[in-house]
Amino acid sequence: MTYPDIGHFVPRRREECGIFGIHGHPEAAKLTYFGLYALQHRGQESAGISVSDGCQVRDYKHMGLVSEVFKEEILKQLKGHLAIGHVRYSTTGSSLIANAQPFVVMHGGEYYAIAHNGNLVNAWNLRNELERRGSIFQSTMDTEVIVHLMAMNLGYGFEEALVKALGRVRGAYSIVMCSRNKLIGARDPKGFRPLCIGRLNDSYVLASETCALDLIEAAYVRDVEPGEIVVIDEHGLRSMKPFPVSRPAYCIFEFIYFARPDSSIFGQNVYLFRKRLGRLMAGENALTADITMPFPDSGNYAALGFAEASNIPLEMGIIRNHYVGRTFIQPTQAMRDFGVRIKLNPVRELLNGKRVIIVEDSIIRGTTTRTRINTIRDAGAKEVHMVVSCPPHRHPCPYGIDFSTKGELIAANHSVEQIRDFIGLDSLHYLSLEGLLKAAGTTTRNHNFCLACLTGDYPVPLEEVVRKDCFETF
Amino acid sequence: MTYPDIGHFVPRRREECGIFGIHGHPEAAKLTYFGLYALQHRGQESAGISVSDGCQVRDYKHMGLVSEVFKEEILKQLKGHLAIGHVRYSTTGSSLIANAQPFVVMHGGEYYAIAHNGNLVNAWNLRNELERRGSIFQSTMDTEVIVHLMAMNLGYGFEEALVKALGRVRGAYSIVMCSRNKLIGARDPKGFRPLCIGRLNDSYVLASETCALDLIEAAYVRDVEPGEIVVIDEHGLRSMKPFPVSRPAYCIFEFIYFARPDSSIFGQNVYLFRKRLGRLMAGENALTADITMPFPDSGNYAALGFAEASNIPLEMGIIRNHYVGRTFIQPTQAMRDFGVRIKLNPVRELLNGKRVIIVEDSIIRGTTTRTRINTIRDAGAKEVHMVVSCPPHRHPCPYGIDFSTKGELIAANHSVEQIRDFIGLDSLHYLSLEGLLKAAGTTTRNHNFCLACLTGDYPVPLEEVVRKDCFETF
Amino acid sequence: MTYPDIGHFVPRRREECGIFGIHGHPEAAKLTYFGLYALQHRGQESAGISVSDGCQVRDYKHMGLVSEVFKEEILKQLKGHLAIGHVRYSTTGSSLIANAQPFVVMHGGEYYAIAHNGNLVNAWNLRNELERRGSIFQSTMDTEVIVHLMAMNLGYGFEEALVKALGRVRGAYSIVMCSRNKLIGARDPKGFRPLCIGRLNDSYVLASETCALDLIEAAYVRDVEPGEIVVIDEHGLRSMKPFPVSRPAYCIFEFIYFARPDSSIFGQNVYLFRKRLGRLMAGENALTADITMPFPDSGNYAALGFAEASNIPLEMGIIRNHYVGRTFIQPTQAMRDFGVRIKLNPVRELLNGKRVIIVEDSIIRGTTTRTRINTIRDAGAKEVHMVVSCPPHRHPCPYGIDFSTKGELIAANHSVEQIRDFIGLDSLHYLSLEGLLKAAGTTTRNHNFCLACLTGDYPVPLEEVVRKDCFETF
Amino acid sequence: MTYPDIGHFVPRRREECGIFGIHGHPEAAKLTYFGLYALQHRGQESAGISVSDGCQVRDYKHMGLVSEVFKEEILKQLKGHLAIGHVRYSTTGSSLIANAQPFVVMHGGEYYAIAHNGNLVNAWNLRNELERRGSIFQSTMDTEVIVHLMAMNLGYGFEEALVKALGRVRGAYSIVMCSRNKLIGARDPKGFRPLCIGRLNDSYVLASETCALDLIEAAYVRDVEPGEIVVIDEHGLRSMKPFPVSRPAYCIFEFIYFARPDSSIFGQNVYLFRKRLGRLMAGENALTADITMPFPDSGNYAALGFAEASNIPLEMGIIRNHYVGRTFIQPTQAMRDFGVRIKLNPVRELLNGKRVIIVEDSIIRGTTTRTRINTIRDAGAKEVHMVVSCPPHRHPCPYGIDFSTKGELIAANHSVEQIRDFIGLDSLHYLSLEGLLKAAGTTTRNHNFCLACLTGDYPVPLEEVVRKDCFETF
Ligand SMILES: Nc1ncnc2c1ncn2[C@@H]1O[C@H](COP(=O)(O)OP(=O)(O)O)[C@@H](O)[C@H]1O
Ligand SMILES: Nc1ncnc2c1ncn2[C@@H]1O[C@H](COP(=O)(O)OP(=O)(O)O)[C@@H](O)[C@H]1O
Ligand SMILES: Nc1ncnc2c1ncn2[C@@H]1O[C@H](COP(=O)(O)OP(=O)(O)O)[C@@H](O)[C@H]1O
Ligand SMILES: Nc1ncnc2c1ncn2[C@@H]1O[C@H](COP(=O)(O)OP(=O)(O)O)[C@@H](O)[C@H]1O
Ligand code: SF4
Ligand code: SF4
Ligand code: SF4
Ligand code: SF4
Ligand SMILES: [Mg+2]
Ligand SMILES: [Mg+2]
Ligand SMILES: [Mg+2]
Ligand SMILES: [Mg+2]
16 A cells, blocks of 8 residues: 655545445345445445444455455355445545445444545544544545544444534535444535435335435435434434534536436436436527437437437437446557547448537536547538537536546636637537526526536535644654 | 366357457557457457467467456567457357467467357368367367368468368358468358458458447458458458359348447448338338337437337437446345346336337347336336337357357247237337348348348258267277 | 454454564665565564655555565565564464554654564553543554554654553563654563664664574674664664663573574574573483484474484484475365374384484474374384473463463373373473573573463563453443 | 467477376365375476366366465366376476366367376477378477377277377376276386376375375375386276386486485385485595585485484584575565575574585586575585585486586586586585495496486487478478
């Protein structure tokens, strides 16, 4: 393991993750495996499961996809009726197995396992405070801060300690946690990240998205509410709401891109939401062309709506390769745009000579889009226009979605015309903020969404990281 | 390794494969890697590359996907300007690494590597004959028969020996082969399987499908013709046509299902062919429904054509999971239809209460289709109809496509009504043979296709396997 | 990972280990690798190295032998001029990678890596106290207690914090530790375990035994003294002696069996010590026989002394297999005494009809010795006598040598006659305590040794483990 | 796999190997595993087992030690009552898994597995002849020639075919072979390599050395005689002696160095043979010194004899490390003689100021001996003399022992004085040829040994390799 150079010693930020928990099922680990399988898109870097049989706690976590990490013989050893699981995504090189989740500690004769989706804005300051009191951290994860805050307060009992710990952290979190006998779910007061409750016969299930319930054939019960803590044990499910109520801030980007189309989150189906985005784009822009086509698969659903509303016929003008994995061998020098072409190959016979409208979900840095447009032009397209199903991304996200830093967001310091030219389009059309909220069935006034990456209006203030002190002691 | 019990000792039959070769490129192995990557759908069981630097020959082959088998450090060791590669699919349990290709032999101070797509109908009889003469076989592959036949005739020179060997075998084969200095491509006189020639600067390329040329940015030159042998060396490409000319028998199933939509084979683009199938199905059947939807992805292209021609709106009513690999952990007893749902999850909010037309490429055994229809009904669809883009599959294929035995083809001994009821459809509509050939721009009279699995009319007669003699000697 | 059931949750005890450290060498990790290689006999279960380049800290540890754990490419990544290493032995099933050493923590912007040989007698009580204050432990190792005690006191500066931490622990410890810039060595006030200082050009080296200095061609400087802490940085070596001086208690069993014969520890060469034991045994017992033979290799050196002094010729009557690894495939039912015979095979032609004296270092449980004697008799030996180079082992060791529990020590509750009969000997002769100390050049009065396992006289009192409280809180 | 460059395309020569076979035991593979374990010293590069249950044949072979290659779960799959096994040693870089044994072929509905120890002198010529007839070889092993020769003659029946095949090959071979129902053992007419027959209840066992019988508790029956073929099946053991009888040529070097000391081969125990060599050396040379010491372990047994006869006391002045594996990480530049010191570490306190006589079995290239003597001198030895337990090695071995080529044998072109100076000795004394044969109980006149590497007198003439033809055809 390589530990970071002190000069760059920053706890990791902005982690996209998927979480799952189940209580009261004899095959808890296996169902968690399938739950994570369904949530794989929320994190492809590592996967982990912790399971309790009421006495022993076992866990297994490793870098890789769920299907790579867990094999039959490993699942067999993860015996117990209570399990939580986690898939994790990271974009930086410092991705460590030590930072894989669930995070398990043994303390005072009990075990605690915790899995976390979101990002805390005051983790670094809390960590410094705790280290000065003598706490020793094993990882650079926000999650561990919550556990240490709990350990300080376990004298008050487990649930009170959890409430006290969550009372100190600020930012976005959806959490599943287990001790030897209890399953806990919690969501921050703003409800940035989704977390839902399902039921499978006598078992309770917690999951980031409903597609995980579908796969294991659990029935959707309700969402864990913003600011709610649910405690599940042999007596059933109890709810606590220890924090003051405020207006929610559901992440709109979960709808636009991140969640699975067959999931329902924040009370709505994702596929139908995206199709509405497509129809609204057609309404906002009157374009002429021979064919409509998505960049598959993220653009598919808006493209269906757009084609329907605009009457410009839909074609699958670019084919998504079935076998695209996560790593590639470096192509030879001469092979331009290779990384793009191996994933998406244009159908030359179809595109040649055509005027094309591309439907894209969003543009973050613009570089991938640019090379994709290149291959479309190489295939002979005569005109290439693009419609994007949300307003420009101009601001970084501190609540758990990694767009990379502000400097990399192309819209942060370029006009729409500049972006159009950079990408090499004949025209470029973003959906308006009003259109986006209309698709959500609400308005710019009354909505319950976080729109910070589009508007710069942050629902939870960012906290100054006091970095100096880490050099003081030595 | 486990060698088969003598009682069941049968050479493997019906292998679907992808082949690739390149001559005259300093990074021959790397380009072969990318070529195989593009041909991955033709075989997911094993992958192999043989490379020659004019003196040493090196190869590497293993069970697994191309991206699993080859890593940067392995490719680096495969130095040379001349390479061939192979991906292989097998459905039986006896899949052996010894049967992976390319097959390499050293003989008389020379090396020969060979990779093969297709199936010979007289392999078993030739093998018995060769063994009686003292030949020792290393594998159970058809390919090895060709090599032994060559070895017997090498006194006549290499090319003459190859012609003599191919003159003895009957059935379907597309072959790439290399010695230390030459790249050879060959296709059986009927041309069952595709094989095309490309050009990348000064290099010649051979590949099963044009999508492999696209990925490495090679230009398509022409197909290797049925019955043609091409020999490529530092002097360029020479063609031989040593066998009598007859009417070709291109495998129609490559168009219907097997080839990639972005490829062109037998002179036509696959995507556009399939879209025509969809339009023709709409013409043959006047159906009423709320939505058209494919089973993605094989049904997508015909569905586009069908929706356009029928004016019944297209929806992606079932979502194909991005992370579906090849093996799954066994689900719990209670999880019905799991294998289907993990790959294709229906969008309940979309399907609920709808009349649905499913577009499917073909029906082989019917069991998978049946469970898929089940999940569509569970999601609330009110009516479910199906259109299939070819006539019923009633006969086994001896030329390299593994449909399993005749007994497993549902249409072999069931009427369309029986199939409809078995699958659980409200109605079922196969495309006519005329429609199929019309999409191909030809007629039942004049066509150049093999249709044996649909009509029972076999272009090359099957050969009786004389099994008794294997017990005689001992 | 499986965490222990709470009912059996006991920190691991009695670990035999080897430790090594080096400061100021550009290939610190590589030299640590060789140092550990030479110390492999002190621990075969896991191996680990931590290295610092003054800024980043890297470590790698795994289950297995040094040569299995570290490969060239791993060593290459362990860059830095300062390194410590550890090999660890454990006899219980609960051996965990989480318990491998060195143990690394990052705290307050600094890293601390620590490797430990020995056993603390008050670790469990200290741990309970720390957990009640909010500390979270990652492992069940004694070592971690020291680190947490330090973390509580880092406000006083690093060295003061270490002194305060070591001031609280009791028992046996030899420690090497590093921060990003300093190498520390420490030995408990009784000096139970060896630890020496060497010099290689401008680098300082710390090692459990001198054989590690020999292999890397470092010169022996002196031992770290009992109760001494040495701090090595770019300014050289500083010594601290913060604890009250008392009479040392060097582990006599390191001489008898554990240390390598080519090492010098506690000021004496092990080989010559053992040879003196052999001569003294011949003096204490006048025996008649045809041949003297050791159980190789532990008995070799005493056997040389015995044969010389008794004039009974030495033979290698039993051959030690060169390829004996750590695990065996279970032999078939019918193969008696297999585990013994695979390691030591008697030379039948030599032993047949002979009167034999076996020289053994010590007898712990007696079962292995018994089966070895069996095979000697099977080979035809007429009489079998045994001399043992120390008094009977009657008491368990709480200072880091794992003899297993008192109940398993055959001499704890059997007379010499009973042991002789159990093992199946014609006669059995233990060396006297006086003889043992005479070989050490001292007497029962004036010696500086721990003899607790032989006499029951414990130099540091054992501490009652208050186990009840781990059930109180929950 | 890398196939050799044609310019260097030479079948491998001089392979030291161990072979084992068992018929009629329900755990045939497990007993073969243990047999190979005992024969590990005869080949450490690869290990393989083939097993038959009378119907299916299974095998497993891999690079590595027996204990690395075979794990419980693999052995479990190797079901059957009939098994053969092989361990193989090779010194060249071109060691290939394709060359691992047993070599298995399926031919005419039967399986043949063969394992071979020795080297054929006419393999290359036979191979060329067979290839010209159309045979295709899979490997570069001599063994495969035998199999192809058999395949040509299987029309005459299996045993006749084997006799015909062995009648064509010349050189050294001890062979075990199995078909689905028969176990065969064969030894060349000169009997260069050992092969013995054992009995374990109702099972027959074949093994290179008796130590393999000891380990599985089989009783020694007799040796397979030179020129004998034994066929073992359910009817028992039958013997054939189809070849003309001639004077045997047992490899003397098996006694001097290669075989295990606890084995008996060619009718004598190895340990006692070596001890006699030591006594005879003392008789031939009257030397004065303080201590006698071997280079362990190969010198141990002669050293015991020498010390006894010369009355110069024996010491283990150099300690053999227990953990020396086969590969090492490259030491740092500055570490001289490292490869030697890691295996054998001198005991400085013992050697300092002493006059030492080293007992060595043989000197091949002299380089290792030279560096060992260096470390003895570094440890302070005042005088260093050496006695060697055989005459100088001046000639290469074409019968299966790899001394490397003639050019590398130091005695081939250096006088004893030159060797003494090269190694850095005060004096050097080889045993005479008379002495060597006297230890064997025979004389230079009447012996049955091969002494070719010592005398240049080759019992089977070497065959000119006609290399030209491999370039002719192409
Ligand atoms: N690498 C690929 N990228 C895109 N399409 C492919 C690829 N390989 C095969 N195809 C197409 O995908 C279809 C098979 O996909 P799908 O229907 O999802 O699988 P299946 O029907 O075999 O379960 C085939 O029609 C084939 O033309
Ligand atoms: N397992 C899944 N199955 C189907 N769709 C998924 C899955 N995971 C994510 N998605 C959807 O696929 C889209 C991302 O796919 P794609 O556009 O191919 O990748 P990207 O845009 O990240 O390169 C997202 O919109 C997401 O809603
Ligand atoms: N498994 C074994 N157990 C004990 N002795 C063995 C074994 N294998 C070989 N020997 C003996 O050990 C000697 C070789 O050991 P050694 O001298 O340490 O190695 P080398 O001389 O090859 O470096 C040989 O003389 C051989 O008789
Ligand atoms: N690497 C080593 N090289 C040589 N001797 C060693 C080594 N490690 C330990 N020893 C010595 O070998 C003896 C243990 O060897 P042995 O008797 O074969 O094993 P055991 O008695 O543990 O079964 C100990 O006395 C120890 O001093
Ligand atoms: S800033 Fe954007 S991505 Fe982040 S939570 Fe808010 S809406 Fe979601
Ligand atoms: S039988 Fe069918 S699958 Fe086989 S080659 Fe002919 S058309 Fe293709
Ligand atoms: S009790 Fe025995 S083994 Fe333990 S330290 Fe004391 S002398 Fe050593
Ligand atoms: S030449 Fe030497 S090594 Fe070879 S067989 Fe003859 S005696 Fe043995
Ligand atoms: Mg996308
Ligand atoms: Mg399909
Ligand atoms: Mg011992
Ligand atoms: Mg030796």
